Amino acid sequence: MKSMQTSGLRRAASSGPVQVIAVTGGKGGVGKTSVAVNLATTLASLGRRAMLLDGDLGLANVDVFLGLSPRYTMAHVLNGERTLEEIILEAPHGLQIVPGASGVADLANLSAVGHLGVVQAFSALSTRVDTLIVDTSAGISHSVMQFSQAAQHVLLVVCDEPASMTDAYALAKVLSRNHGVSKFHVLANMARSPGEGVALFDKLQRVTSRFLDITLEYIGEIPDDPYLRRSIREQRPVVVAFPACPAARAFKKLALKADKWPVPDCPRGNLEFFVERLVQRPAPRLEVVR
Numbered sequence: 001m002k003s004m005q006t007s008g009l010r011r012a013a014s015s016g017p018v019q020v021i022a023v024t025g026g027k028g029g030v031g032k033t034s035v036a037v038n039l040a041t042t043l044a045s046l047g048r049r050a051m052l053l054d055g056d057l058g059l060a061n062v063d064v065f066l067g068l069s070p071r072y073t074m075a076h077v078l079n080g081e082r083t084l085e086e087i088i089l090e091a092p093h094g095l096q097i098v099p100g101a102s103g104v105a106d107l108a109n110l111s112a113v114g115h116l117g118v119v120q121a122f123s124a125l126s127t128r129v130d131t132l133i134v135d136t137s138a139g140i141s142h143s144v145m146q147f148s149q150a151a152q153h154v155l156l157v158v159c160d161e162p163a164s165m166t167d168a169y170a171l172a173k174v175l176s177r178n179h180g181v182s183k184f185h186v187l188a189n190m191a192r193s194p195g196e197g198v199a200l201f202d203k204l205q206r207v208t209s210r211f212l213d214i215t216l217e218y219i220g221e222i223p224d225d226p227y228l229r230r231s232i233r234e235q236r237p238v239v240v241a242f243p244a245c246p247a248a249r250a251f252k253k254l255a256l257k258a259d260k261w262p263v264p265d266c267p268r269g270n271l272e273f274f275v276e277r278l279v280q281r282p283a284p285r286l287e288v289v290r
């Protein structure tokens, strides 16, 4: 078993570093999937080889946002019925979609064989990927922790609702104290007026700077835009369906910024190593957030 894994990792070393961005937020409904789909689509439109992994293992819905009907998902990869390449779907601008495995246990809680299977599935991938975007689920479940910990960049989506702010705080607290994540890019979604995002960011920053040892970086706001809701009904990314609308323009700005975030310049920046970090056995929980 060990030699199989070693050969997988050797093949992995020949592929290049990948920028991995986990889109998260704590509270459900703040727009994580909307952000993940439109950021990934915009990066693909800029010529990046972008891949979007639906990390919501409970209620995977990236495919619904894109009008795709996957026949196979990560569940088929995990039980050995399909290779990763066979389940990948293509979305606009060549964006590659890895459909989530609804109802499947956490990737992080796989058995040793399952663990090896996932690492090998990614090792065997022959397509090159520049950026991997992971759409995580709501809450502070184990999979959210693992995806965020394994990614190089955590994009924290917030909106102007008390529960969004408290949940974002709780998520940042657990990630920083128990999982070593100390830097967060903050995106304000559904901003009803220009400048609302900065105000939200300041509010979050005031609380985190008092109690947490983390760095927050404000990266902008996506306006509350009826065209975005319409694009979801039409099952198309808003950046494709209505490229001139305010939300689409804001996603373009976001993508241009994210595209400049550093990519690890070492072999451990490769996709397989991200997956390895992802499936590592969880560290014992140190603290319960109330």
Ligand SMILES: Nc1ncnc2c1ncn2[C@@H]1O[C@H](COP(=O)(O)OP(=O)(O)OP(=O)(O)O)[C@@H](O)[C@H]1O
Pocket (backbone or CB within 6 Å): 025, 027, 028, 029, 030, 031, 032, 033, 034, 035, 056, 137, 138, 189, 190, 191, 222, 223, 224, 225, 226, 228, 229, 232, 247
């Ligand atoms: N910028 C926006 N403008 C207008 N409506 C928005 C915007 N972003 C999100 N929405 C609305 O909020 C709803 C929830 O968005 P989305 O599904 O992306 O959130 P989520 O955080 O992924 O939710 P969940 O945690 O349930 O997966 C969308 O169906 C859409 O109607």
